[in-house]
Amino acid sequence: DGGITQSPKYLFRKEGQNVTLSCEQNLNHDAMYWYRQDPGQGLRLIYYSQIVNDFQKGDIAEGYSVSREKKESFPLTVTSAQKNPTAFYLCASSPQGYEQYFGPGTRLTVT
């Protein structure tokens, strides 16, 4: 089945640790995105990539890093520099110019 997978669904980390969230798609989409959602809020764009080996900062990129070495994969690293990392993280992909398709999300809790 075609789709976007994010793993794990729930992730727990201690403060000060870097953590990498996985996002894989088999839809052959060129563009991929990472969003963050806080309780009672809409989504905010962290990073996006339109093609392999290229990515752009979104509205809240500080404390995050990404890579796009393969078309299918767009992992997000939440670094220790991110002051409030606890949130729901959603990955999306799209064929350029069309709607974005979202994965099931990862709930990250940092204590």
Added chain:
Amino acid sequence: AQKITQTQPGMFVQEKEAVTLDCTYDTSDPSYGLFWYKQPSSGEMIFLIYQGSYDQQNATEGRYSLNFQKARKSANLVISASQLGDSAMYFCAMREDDSGGGADGLTFGKGTHLIIQP
């Protein structure tokens, strides 16, 4: 200033009634796209409908239609004959510079929590 404003934090609607969810937007870009997504309690975002700024007609997808009033910068979602399964969060979103590839990220509103009552 917020680019996407959804003024209804929550709504209660009787089953089978029509629902209108409000969305206003702010952009100076002549080319933009407007989207509506549904987010059930599971968290996944489900695409509902898209309207391009140059589209002459309002978009429709099954029970969903988008009431696009460009001069008022309004893009309200209308759900006809609501069902219990429509209960969810609904988000309005915008992509600016919708021409030339249109692969930029979306700007989301804060959402409306819709509850359909039997």
